[in-house]
Amino acid sequence: MAATGRHRRQTSLKDRYRHSIPGDSRWGGDDMSPGRSGVPAAAQAQVEVQAQVEAQVEVEAQIEPSAFGQAVLIGMEIDGVQRQIQHLTDLLRELRRSRRAWEAGARGERDVVRVLVGMDDAGWRVLPDRRWPGTRRANIDVLVVGPGGVFVVDVKNWREVRVEHGRLWRGDENAEDELRKLTDQTAAVEQVLADAGLPPTEVVPLLVLVGRRGTEQLDRVQVTGELDLTRDLVRRGLRLEPAVVERVLACLDEACPPMQDAAVAASPTDLPRRVRPSRATRTPPPPSAAPPLPAAPPPSAAPPPPAAPALSGVPAPPAGRAPEVDGLFSRDELWRELVDAAAREPIETWMTWLHPMQARLVCRRSSGPARIRGAAGTGKTVVALHRAKYLAARGDRVLVTSLVRTLGPVNRALLARMAPEHVNRIEFTSVDALAVRHLEQRGARTRYQRGIAENCFWLAWGRVGLASVLGRCGVEPGYWRDEIATVIKGRGLTGFEQYAELARVGRSMPLQPTHRRAVWELYEHYERLRTARGVLDRGDVLLLARDLAREHAGDEFDAVIVDEVQDLTCVGLQFLHALVGDRQDGLLVVGDGQQSVYPGGFTLAEAGVSVVGRSTVLARNYRNREAILRYAQQVVAGDSFDDLDVAGERGRRHVEIDRPGGEVDEVAVTGQAEQVSALRADLVDAHDGRGVRYGDMALLTSTNDAVASWQRLLTRAGIPAVSLLEYDGTTSNAVKVGTYHRAKGLDFARVYIPDRNRFPRPRRATESDDAYRERAVLERRQLYVALTRARDSLWVGLREPVGAGTSVGAGGGSPPR
Template sequence: MSAGYSAGQESARQRKLALAHDRAAAEARAAAGRYGAAAVSERRVADGLSRLAGRGYHLLPDRQWPGSRRAQVDLVVVGPGGVFIVDTKWWKDFQVVLGRCFRDQEDVTDDVLRLADLAFGAEAALATVGLAPGEVRPIMVMADRTGIHHSISTVDIVGEGDILRHISRRGTRLTPAQVDAVLAATMLHFPALGSGLQTDSVTAQVPEPVLDSQDFDAPLLDEDEVDSALLEAALAQPIEHWMSFLHPDQAKLVRRSFNGPARIRGSAGTGKTVVGLHRAAYLARSRPGKVLVTTYVRTLPVVLRANFARLAPELVDRVEFSGVHQFARRILDERGIEIRLDPEKAKDAFATAWSTVGRGGPLASLDSNSTYWSEEIEYVIKGRGLSTFDQYAECARPGRRRRLTLDQRREVWRLFVAYTDNLRRLGVADFPDLILFAAASLRKQPLTGYSSVIVEEAQDLSCAMIGMLYSLVGPETDGFTLIGDGQQSIYPGGYTLSEVGLSLQGRGVVMDVNYRNTAQIVDFAQSMVLGDEFTDIEGMQQRADRPTTVTRNGEVPSVVRSTSETIEDETIVSRIRALISRPDVSLGDIGVLTLTTWHVRAVLSALKAARIPTIELEKYDGSFVDAVKVGTVKRAKGLEFKQVLLPRLKSHHLPGAGRHISATQSESTRERAERERRELYVAMTRARDGLWVGVVGTPAPVDRPRPLSR
């Protein structure tokens, strides 16, 4: 090979190298410009959000991505609205189509989901200080854009011009002290850059292609728009602090995963309902399908839905709140299965059956009160969906004190058959039929679409109800959660989970710290049920769970005696007026609870005459209303009030009274007395700060309540 050829080849090689270097230099200069633009846009987002500092927010820019040596987090914002992880993107031709994110033709959904994973990890870390899941909000900001609002998984995608208002709309969810605790934990979880992080970590996060270069000094919001956004934040309706900030154990429980059906139990005031609401939101965020939250009390789901809408407004279409009977009715309606519910005719059907089969027979000699036997049919026979006498003959009947011989059970079955025949003759059904029809339909044609079912006040449901609900999700991980307390069971009869074929082994949690009531209210209420036993839904005979810790102290409950209901009504009015004179109590903070519906009507009439605004619990939907709430104890289940008035009691209702049952009283009478004491226990534990008990009638000696050991 000649020297000239060799030189020519080398010259060509050098020219190619030069061209390659030129291209690399040009690319490097262009990249530097892009990185600079990205840095400016990130800085501008931070500058725009700096206006929140006067509202108690803290901005943490350029934090280290946990677990990574190269990646960084553009900005973390901590304040009254929660925690916000902000990632700024300088993307061109961005769009969201069918739940996927595209930049030009490239699918960049994985970039969005990485941000969701980052927030998920932060939730776990911040749960150690009590921040509830869902209060960590990942936000992807499109630089130099406005009018963008999308959601992919848990990530909100907004324009740069929308970010201030987007954060402001969260309102006040944390107190200043809670913000401080969360801020300290956030700074530990997202450390400042410099701990071995590569200096080019920002550049690694900048994608292609980018927007054309623009004037990045021009803000997207003018001063009036900024002021409007901040005013919106100030006017955003704050929610109760406990909704967003829990005890760390509660926050961890919300996120806990169970590899099958699970149960959360604990005495009144331990926060079971709060945990249930947060768990519904957590499950809705973290898995596909809808979450069903259901319970026995018809009016409670309406209130829970309103609380949930304030807690997680973005998830209201992912979580369904429904009473168990309403749910069954919807299933039948959607499937074209006709069932004619008529409670009055159902009562007539039973009355006729009792007159022909029960009255004058063996059952009447055992208990002449036909209500006991109608309860036996509703809760024991139909509540389990028993279809043969042999099934009933072998039924354990937990919760029913009176033991029945085989012959006595045959008489009950005769009464049941007569009642059933009367229903058919009248062409009507009762409420247990509604459940049984729906359950049968679901066995034939299973319903899909639900990923999780949460049952509030699970102890009040029937065996058939639990079976119907369990069929929606089966033994899937985190599919079925029961929440309740056997001590608060206020309906006759009962069931055990083994009857449904459910085992909770290793998947039960007991909450034992009372956050709601004062120690004085807990002592008073516990003395109502002291020594009473009940059969829990897990099949164990046990006594009331006592909270190991009560976190608050307050006034000793008041017991006021009146010689007539008229005098008591005057005392109730005086009590309410005295309460609302306090700076921390409004009419809407007061609940007047009674054992019967006619007592509700009497109280409503007395308060109306005194011109005190009221609302019946039957009509209460969870929205704020400046009116005293009046209703039965059953309607108050799952609710709480700062102050509770419990009028129209008798001397034997008080703690320590009437506990020595005479030998002549029947087992069914004892059962009713125990159930009534549990009902009063429920009523008293609805009170957060103060409890007033009204007794009408001649005074009787009452034992002093024994203090709760703590």
């Protein structure tokens, strides 16, 4: 033990003396200047001192110290070791704290980037960890470019943060320096994007606080909680066209390249893989069922996570606990936010909004005629408009057409909102107007006189039809007029044999051979009267235009888009098909048989149009809130319908619902005066009390006379109103008033339907069962179209107690309250 103690004392003494040796490179000395002997002076001094130390150690080693002295020496050594341990402990603690801070910041940036990458399907692009323009090593956390503009994002994972008196505080420290840095970054990005023609107002500095909610505006900087990031970006609306977004991205890629040495926050291993779900694999509840209640959690289930802190200074979640962002930022939630943001705009902007899920349909290539079909509110018309824009942008001559004359100006105005630079390459007109012009341009003289042709029919009815079996079967003469126009001339039939064997798609009242013979005789007499007067009816014009178009296919248009195709006649579609033939991307037909509001019908096979392998069914309703859609579906739930190439589809169709909620107000009144008063008061309350624009509301009724009457009543009450006959698709501050037919293809935030339980009209005394059944089905479809024009809320007037009058619901039931 003595030897061991002596050795320990020798080592301690040597160590103590070594700290006093100058120039010893082993202990941090740096005096290496040479001495006189050529040996460095520090080395000579070291040798001399070392010899002295060793001599002193030998002397001390021979002297046995007292116990007290030994204790003092050991105590001194312990104190020295403890000081070194404390120093290293403090250093280790600081390094760990610094590492946690950087890791937390990295997690925050990664989580924010994950949220932003999830918006890719909505047209947003994320550029993480980019070089600050004008610097060599400084970086910008994230750049975000999308329809809402350009965002310079700085991500902060701060535990204590608040906004107070217009300033940002991190704990007790003023964080103005962080805001100033972000503003400087934004100014640098603005300068870069000036070359791309982007105004500075479209570049937004955005400070994102991880794991928090809330939004504050501090001068120019927007401070946003991570959990509200998606909503805040979406609420910027649609400010940049896709072409501008691509130009900005190219400019930023060049001026703000990725940081070469930085760890990529959004590496493929960090970000969740986005798998696009197949529609075929979804299993939502049937439309008729109420939404299922959430299942009760098992007793052992963990409680829900606490609400995220706001920007008011509430402490953040404990360190090391990542915020639960994946569930909060699902694709469905993002898309709902996109829909709601579009719904806050005027109704005309809403009618141009394309859901991201449908964007792929716009630029899909088609080897021949194609079709898009789906229930009301599934976005068929807006897909057609964006398709027209896409085709025009690539240089095609495009026609957008439908039967309704007033839809042309509306669609033109809507497309001018989306792409003013391309609107002149697209023609918007009705099928009838196009057919007349087509004949005139090719030197075919036309005498289209609808009024004279109408008189010819009534003369033929009086001379031939009234005394025939047709006058005794309990059907109004107008039914036979439509039979001639849509079934016979609408198909271009030339002989009775064709008509005798025809299936008469769209006409459910059965006809015996004697009835068909009488109809054909009525048709022939009508034709003799018309020809004698030298006039053409609508069917003649379409037939002539079709035959001329077949001789000159492709001369006028490269692509034809037909909206509401179910309302055309077979010859009308043949005419449009002949304009482009079966060329690639030539013909696109859009429609829904359940929304057919005119008598008649046909199949695509009859028209000679094949869409096999090129037909798309839209199954998700993006327009109507759930309560409105359920209410409207009940009207036609029991009525099957023909859909051009699918016979006998069920009235209650499976439709996915994108927008829950909604409001349906059924107001029972005892007379017309009470109904007028209630409707007028609600219009004013919706505008003044609930913030619904007059221009986003519509009053729809079944006849033109009722339209004129309601328009006068609203005007006298000081409520601005405009007829749908005069509406051209521009934003105005007037309630739209029109018929169910005229509302086809349009959307409104709130719709008013007076006398809703008086349509379909009651059965007439002389009307047969078959005739009433066919008419009631058609009128229920017309009412269904009117009801589904409502996006958010619906007001329906019941001029007598429900159940006391004729029911409008299929199968004898009225829609749910």
